[in-house]
Amino acid sequence: MTGPRGDYLEQIRRGGADLPPELAAAFAKVPREAFVPDGFQRRDGSWVRPADPEFLATVYSDDVLVTKVDNKIPVSSSSQPSLMAIMIMALRVTPGLRILEIGAGTGYNAALLASLGATVTSIDVQEDVAVRARAALARAGVSGVRVEHGDGYAGRPGDRFDRVIVTVGIGGVSPQWLAQLTPGGFVLAPVKHAGTHPVLVVSGPPGGPVIATPVCPSGFMLAAGPLTADHPGAFPSPAGPLPELSPVAPPRFDPPLDEIAYRDLWYAAGAWSRRAAHVAVPGRDQGCLALLDESRTDGAVIYPDGSIHTGNSADLVPAAADILDRWTAAGRPTMRAWRVSFTLTGDPAAPIWAPDAWELS
Ligand SMILES: C[S@@+](CC[C@H](N)C(=O)[O-])C[C@H]1O[C@@H](n2cnc3c(N)ncnc32)[C@H](O)[C@@H]1O
Incomplete structure (x- = not known):
């Protein structure tokens, strides 16, 4: 692709999405800039506006574009294109498919789905976001997408969908989505696991049993x-920043695990320990896997090189070492090797199906 879109498709491929021709055509056709007309926030907190020289180059990069911030916390965005691509591929979209999207955001993902021939109902909990997504879809000339304002938990009662795609991190799946699926349909959703949100393909009747397989890591x-x-x-x-950490077990992976393998280890850690969490470690750009102690202010941190570091949680170190031993002995299983079963939990007035047990297939 030439012009302002530069090597957009190449960047998406480098991000891990092996784009089939129809999806490559959708990314080439749908104008992402139409969905961020007021600009977006850079990682350093400053804003890029449409008049800025770098606007189009940043729009056509494999990066998240944060479009709304509340008290410095991002509350709406256009997700990372390679992640959108991997999720759209997992949806197996065919023309005429009816898709419910939870989290309309900018409307860009819904536009890509519509460009593949799907009919999309997209819900956003923020009214102003839903209004802007509707306007963007109209401006981009996209048909086949209906945007609604509301809490996506309810889905769209009375309607039926072949797929539900959730583009916001959740703790569990709404039984209402399962009730609104046609036979053979499934929910694709980033469901919380050890402080991260791996994307799962979830299926089952609204009353259970509900099961899932992981697809990819996500943020x-x-x-x-x-x-x-x-x-x-x-x-x-x-519950707060960790204390100063000291190494208590030496590295065991040389070279250190790459980002994907570290996420595979992280997934296994969550399957084997309910103490597994995401922690920020001073001096490291990326978050780390840790087993948190009861106070949630200290723990045993596992680095990508397999070394273990702690403040004052020596008692958690054997459990962290055991996770490393088990994962290595099992042949470093990927997150896709797991099968997940769910339990009904959460708010009794609005329950959710949350992951509860994990088995290696
Ligand atoms: C990452 S953005 C979605 C990206 C979007 N699909 C796109 O293509 O731009 C997440 C969106 O989920 C919305 N959201 C958060 N909680 C929600 C809920 N309970 N129901 C519906 N939408 C929700 C937010 O308002 C936000 O706009």
Whole structure:
């Protein structure tokens, strides 16, 4: 592709999405800039506006474009294109497919789905976001997408869908989505696991049993409302910054695990320990896998090189070492090797199906 879109498709491929021709054509055709007419926030907190010289080059890069911020926290965005591509491929879109999207955001993902011939209903909990997505879709000349305002937990009662795609991080799946699926349909959703949001293909009747297989790692902002309700089996989040860490077990991977393999180890850690979490470690750009202690202010941190570091949680070090031993002995299984079963939990007035047990297939 030439012109302002530069090597957009190449960047998406380098991000891990092996684009089939129809999807490459959709990314080439749908104008992403139409969905960010007011600009977006850079990672350093400054804003890129349409008049800025770097606007189009950044729009056509494999990066998240944050479009709305509340108290410095991103609350709406256009997701990373390679992640959108991997999720769209997992949806197996064919012309005429009816898709429910939870998290309309800018409307760009819905436009890509419509460009593949799907009919899309997209819901966003923020009214202004839904209004802007509707306007963007009209400006880009996209038909076949209906945008609604509301909490996506309810889906669209009375309607039926072949797929549900969730583009916001959730703690569990709404039984209402399962009830609105046609036979053979499934939900594709980033469901919280050890502080991250791996994307799962989830299926089953609304009353269960509900099962899933993981597709890929992801980083999504968190959903509002009952979709992220706390529940007894939820993984812990750090309650504050960790103390200064010291190494207590030497590296065991040379070279260190790459990003994908580290996420595979992380997935296994969540399957084997309810203490597994995402922590920020001073001096490291990327978050790390840790087993948090009861106070959630200290723990045993596992680095990508397999070394273990802790503040004052020596008692958690054997459990961290055991995870490394088990994962290595099992042949370093990928996250796709796991089968997940769910339990109904969360707010009794609006329950969710949350992951509860994991088995290597
Ligand atoms: C990452 S953005 C979605 C990206 C979007 N699909 C796109 O292509 O631009 C997440 C969106 O989910 C919305 N959201 C958060 N909680 C929600 C909920 N409970 N129901 C519906 N939408 C929700 C947010 O308002 C936000 O706009």
